[in-house]
Amino acid sequence: MSLLLKYARLKRVLIIEIIICLTLEAISILLIPYFIAQIIDGGILQNNLNEVYNSSIRMILVSFFGTIFAVLGCYLCTKFCANLGLYLRNNYFSKTQELSIKDTEEFGIESLLARLTADVDNIQFTILSSLQMIVPAPLIIIACLILTAYVSPSMVIVPISIIVIFGVFTYIVLKKAIPISIIIQEKFDNMLISLREFFTGIRVIKAFDNLEYEKDRNIQNFDNYARNVIKVNNLFALLTPVAYLLMGITQTIILFIGSYLFRLNLFKIGQITSVTEYTLITIQYLIFAAFTVVMIPKAVTSANRVQEVVNKEPSIKEIENPKVLDDKISSIEFKNVTFYYDKSSEPVLNNINFKVEKGETLAIVGSTGSGKSTIVKLLLQFILPSEGTININDENINNLSFKSIKSKISFVPQKSFLFNGTIESNLRMGGGKDATITDFEKACANAQSLDFINNLDDKFNAHVEQGGTNFSGGQKQRLSISRALSKKADVYIFDDSFSALDYKTTKLLKNAIKQEYADKIKIIITQRISTIKDADTIIVMNEGKIVGKGTHKELLRNNTIYKEFAISQQINVKESLENE
Amino acid sequence: MSKNSSVKQFIRLLKLKKLSFCSVIACSFISNILYILVPLISAIAIDNLLATKKVVGEYVLDKSIVMPIIFMLIFSTVAPFITALQEKLMARLSEEVVLETRTMLMQKFIKLPVQFFDSHQVGDILSRTTTDLNKISTALLSYFSQLFGSIITIILSGGMLLYYNFALSLIIIGLIILSAIFTYFVAERNKVLSEKTQEKLGDINTAAEEYFTGNTEIKAFNQENEIITKMENLHDEHSKLYLKAQFLNFAIFPIMRFLTQIAFIISALFGAKLALMGVISVGILQAYLQYVNYISAPITNIAYVVNGFQSAMGAFNRALELFNEEEEIHDKQDAKLIKNSKGNVEFKNVSFGYSKDNILMNNISFKVNSGEMVAIVGPTGAGKTTLINLLLRFYEINSGNIFIDGVSISELKKGDMRRNFGMVLQDTWLFKGTIAENIAYGKKDATREEIIEAAKKAQSHHFIETLPNGYDTIISNDETIISQGQKQLLTIARIFLIDPPIIILDEATSSIDTRTEIKIQEAINNVLKGRTSFVIAHRLSTITSANLILVINNGNIIEQGSHEQLLSKDSFYAGLYNSQFQN
Known part of the structure; x- marks a missing residue:
């Protein structure tokens, strides 16, 4: 919400202009019944045709200018909301680029997209509708009371009590409806999720013969959704009839009191109808407002969802005034590096130590989930070590500008x-x-x-x-x-990136890198032993730990896991070792 | 489906709730008559009032005034109760119609063949089932009773107007109809602009999706600022279109009001003149003005109501089209059940094509005995999955026969037959739920011990334990908390729980490294013991020991035999194998 308030503060002049336009519009709407009363009381009953003409012309002028202010107000409101969308989206999107990969992954792509598009759209539309439907309501109420008082101060009690009764009633309806409409959103999402699962998993579902189960599960979701929608519909079903009831009662009361006052010569016929009209118009505006208020909780949820991303502190941040890395990267060192996502869970990386220098090729081999890619993520500052340090040119990377490091790593x-x-x-x-x-x-x-x-x-x-x-x-x-x-760059990292290449291409590629990038640091992560046979150092990872370090031959000789890998890839261990 | 028949279908659906709908229409009819009588009564009261003499200091109201007031009170209090009844009925009805349709759709979905799901975009069927149908309930709720009410109001109020003063009323009604035509054109234009804005929002979505997906690259290559600039341009373009579309959308209301106000003012002017001439009374003038208000709203709104109904019908039509989809062939009446299948599978002279005039697989025959392993290999996109589609009867063969334990699968109950297969596919499928629930998908009553046991066999116990809530961690398919390889492991774990006689692995281990694969392979081998298996593999190293290798290219089986047999010849298989294993 704070982002919205900030925007509102930015646009306060526009807001004032909008309110002026809307107020003038409200007055113009209520002046019509006023002039009708003039026609009746001053014109017809006084037998004065001029008064009829005058009032008609005034009405046309009021209607005309009222429309101009209304259209202008409409334009200003739309402008306010169009710019609001721009403001929210720009702020939001820059934030998503500031957040770390882990942060954005936590939100998920679907959710990030929904916030950028549907949520902002929803906020925009709700605010626009509110400006058009809710904001005029209090203005109309005030204008109605003033005009009624102008006709007859004692009559003011009628519109006041009717508006209060309807206001209280609407409040009760909304108070009950709003929590349900939040539930509805949830139920709708559930419906979408389980249907999507059904559509994408149809083969698995059929193979497990779970069609009936899935059908029941989905119909259950449809049912839950419908039941809540009906609940809300039922509440809102009361709003219009109650308004009609109040309108009817108002008309009768005013006619009754009006007749009485008329016969006492305290009231004119036209005034009876004008006071009635003021109240009726006001109630109509209250109905519009009530139907619009329902949209607000959903928009608040949307605003909070956008705000959540904007407020999110990036989990990875540089220190203030970091040192810019000017020199070429000549060494990278991991010193007792441990990494876990959450203190209570097992570490993804456990006490990792290695150093690689200019011109060397470092290979990292390991099973799925052994933590290989996590090492790369640490190097690119996508995550920071939970314990231990990573040094570049013997400088802790936490003290360096991340951009300056990344500009030297490919x-x-x-x-x-x-x-x-x-x-x-x-x-x-x-x-x-x-x-x-x-x-x-x-x-x-x-x-x-x-x-x-x-x-x-x-x-x-x-x-x-x-x-x-x-x-x-x-x-x-x-x-x-x-x-x-x-x-x-000074460092080239290949994260399992030869998997789709055939043997011949991989070999040519490797030779080209060896020759053309001889003085660079190369880090190759792979599962294919044949790719990294001639690396200067090979690190073998298992369950987050380094379980072997050495050259291809050393590891073949004395590392079980490495040997298992080699065998699983039809590498003849004996032949390789004898082939010296 | 033509528009006409969708309207018919819609009416058929409404007929299901005939009683409620008739009640709604009846309520709308009665309440609107009552509402329309109110100004008439008020006119009588006012005229009677004007006819009475002024009195001083004394409270007197004679019958000629009190009676109309009493009538007014009765009418205007009874009518809202009828309206309330109508609205309550509609509140239920509008959603029930949709629920009914949705439920019928779901019942249809489970009868549709896999082909339907293969040939439709998920997003498309999803929106037809959810948002499109919601449009119907909104249309029913906001337009249906309004439509009937409007017709009655227009007829009765129009009648009143014409009755009071024919010529003036013709002019007024003409004016109102003109403004309705104006509204109609604005509404049309508005539709075009809204669509454009929506398209632009779609562009934002597409671009942002790309940038969120390529987040790693953007960060690694320091491209954040470039991307932000690109998005800001899109946001700006959208904002400009939004301004136009929404301005038109809302500005039309005051303009419509202006047009009806003009009609109203003209009525007031001429009405007053007539009153001055003594043609009509003041009460009638007031009633007349109220009827002008009554009639103008429904007429000017008609463009919006029509538009709303049209778009709801279009949406409804899209949903209804799904009912026309061809269903999976029904099980025969005397369909057999398999009990304790041994897992003997035979393809006999099978021909198949995804469309009838494009036969891919021609006269294929092979036999697999219980416990044997069949490998299906071939280049990417060669159609390796086709065989599995046929075996599980996801697609129907064009000719020939497929036998399980000597019984043609077309003679068997499909669901029962499929239960004999344990399947792990290339694309993992997990649903939103806990890890434990996901593993137990094939055996919902499995105990926690059984689940852990299965997870251990699938090498996933370790990583599950590292997750924040272990086996109770909620996951879904697009979850990033676990890797693609780990998702595969979970779907493999599922297989261990159901213990089927035939196992299908469709590139099941394609995203798992070779060493882990070998470990799982050991566990899989245990399950495979005494069971038949079909293995589609990308890495040929895993299938060299298969009893039968089927080599597929361009949708057809071009070679079959054991690894040794195939390798000994100058075969397609030998070429594939050597490209992967030159050392």
Whole structure:
């Protein structure tokens, strides 16, 4: 909510303008019955045709200017809300880029998207409707009371009591309805989730012969949703009839009292109808307001959901005034690094120690879930060590500017993700603004992607779909490697990124990296032993610990887990060892 | 389905609740007549009042005034009760119609073949079942009774107006209809603008989805600022369209009001003149003005009501189309049950194509004995999963026969037949629930011990224990708290609990490393003992020991035999194998 208040403060002039327009609109609406009373009392009953004309002209003027203010107010309200959307979305999105990967993962992509689109949309529409439907209500009430008092001070008691009764009634209805409408949202989400599961899991469901179970589960969800909707509908069903009832009673009371006062010559006929009209119009506005108020709790939830992201402290933050890393990275060292997501659970990484220097290749081998990728995440400051330190050039990375470190590290992630655009625009993410096509050609040649790029009609201008779905797995991976190699960095990290390449391509790629990136630090994470046989150091990971460190041959000789890996990949251990 | 038949279908649905609907219409009819009589009574009261003489200091109200007031009180208090009854009925009815349709859809879904789900976008069927149907309940709730009420109001009030003064009323009604036409065009234009805004919001969604998915890359390549600028441009474009669309959406109301006010003022002016001429009384003038108000709202609103109904009908139509989908072939009346299947499987002269004129698999025959392992290999996209689709009768074969224990699967009860298969697929499927519930999907009454036992066999006990709530951690399919490989392990754990005679592994271990795979393989081997298995594998190392290898390319089985047999020839298989295992 605080973001909304901040925006409101920013736009306070606009808000004042809106309120002025809406007030003038409210007055113009109530002036019509006033002039009708004039026509009757001053015109017809006095036999004065001029008064009829005058009042008619006044009415047209009031109606005309009232409409102009109404349309202007409408424009201002819409502007307020259009800019609100812009303001919320921009703030929100920049925040998502500031948050750490773990933070955003906690929210989940679906949820982050829903907040950016549906939630902001909902906030916008609710505020817009409120400005149009709720804000005029008190203005109309005040205008109604003033005009009634002007006609007859003693009559004011009628609209006041009617408005109070209806107000109290609406309050009770809303108080009951709002919690239910929050439940409805939940039930609707449940309905969506379980239906989606049914649609995506149809094979598994059929194979487990669980169709009937899924049917019952979903129908149960439909039922829960419908039952709550009916509950709310039932509450709101009362609102209009009660308003009608009050309107009827008002009309009768005013006619009754009016007749009495009329016969005492204290009241004119036109006044009876004008006072009636004021009250009726006011109740109509109260109904609009009541139907709009229901939207508010959902919008508050939406606002809180947006605010939650905006307020979220990034779990990874640089220290204030960090040191900028100017020098080339010449060494990376992990010193007693332990990492856990949560103190109470088992650590993902346990007391990791290693050092890699300029020109070396470090390989990390291990099972799924052994913590290999976590090491990369630590290096890229996607997460920070829970215990121990990571040093770059013997400086603790916690004291360095993260951007300056990242600008010197290039990275190929496990899952190759390419962005909508062209091959060039994707490579430019790595190469930067100044990179030339020649630079890209060189990087792609090393990444073994140049041949297939040159075979494309548009070469580097070839279109890339979101995620790179218009390329095969192997091509995507090579493009992802090309992107990383386009970057002039000191450290190159390959996170299981040769998996979709065949043996020959991997070999050519490895040779190219060896030659062209000889003085760089290379870190290769893999499950394929053949890829990293000639690495300077191989680290074997298991259940978050380093269980072996050495060269291929050393490990084959004395590391059981490494040996198991080799055997599982049809590597003949004996032959490899004898082959010295 | 044509629009016409969707309206018919809609009416058929309403007929299910005939009594309630008739009651709603009756209530609407009665209450509206009562409401319309009120101004008439008030006119009588006012005219009678004007006819009486003024008195001083004395409380006198004669019968000519009191009677109309009493009538007014009765009418205006009885009518709301009838309205309340009508609204209460509608509150229930509108949602029940939707619930009924939704339930019928669900009953339809479980009868649809896998092909239906393969050929439809999940988001599409999902929105037809949820948001599209909700539009119907909203339309019923806000327009249905309003529609009947409006018709009655227009007829009666219009009648009153024409009765009082024919010529003036024609002009007034003409004016109101003009403003209705104006509204109609604005509403049409508004629809176009709203769609454009919605599209832009869709662009925001697409772009943001891409950037959230590629979060790792953006961060690793320091691209945050570039991405923010791109999004800000999109937000700005959307904001401009939003301003236009919503301004039109709301500005139409004061303009409509202005047009009806003009009609009202003209009525007042001419009415007053007539009153001055003594043609009508003051009471009638007031009643006349009230009827002008009564009639203008429903007429000017009609564009919105029509639009609302149209879009609700369109939405309803989309949902109804699902009822026309062809259902899975029903089980035969005398369909057999399998008891204690041994797991003998035979394909005999099977031909199949996803469409009739494009036969992929031609006259395929092979036999698998109880306990044997069949491997299905081939390049990506060759159609390896097709065989599984046929075996589980997810798709119907065009000709030939598939036998389980010598009985053609077309003779068997589908659900019962499928229960003989334990399946782990390439795409993991987990539902929102605890890890324990997910593991126990095939055996809902499994004890915690059994679940842990299964998890241990699937090498997942360790990582489950590291999660904040262990086995009670709530997960869902797009959960990122556990890795893709770990999700696979969980679906493998499921298999251990149900203990089926035939096991299908469709690239089940594709995202698990080789060493873990070998460990699981040991456990899987234990389950496989004495059971038949079909294994689709990407890594050929895992299937060299299979009794039968089926090599698939372009949807057809091109080679079959054991590893040694296939490797000894200059086969397609040999080529595949060597590309993976040159050292």
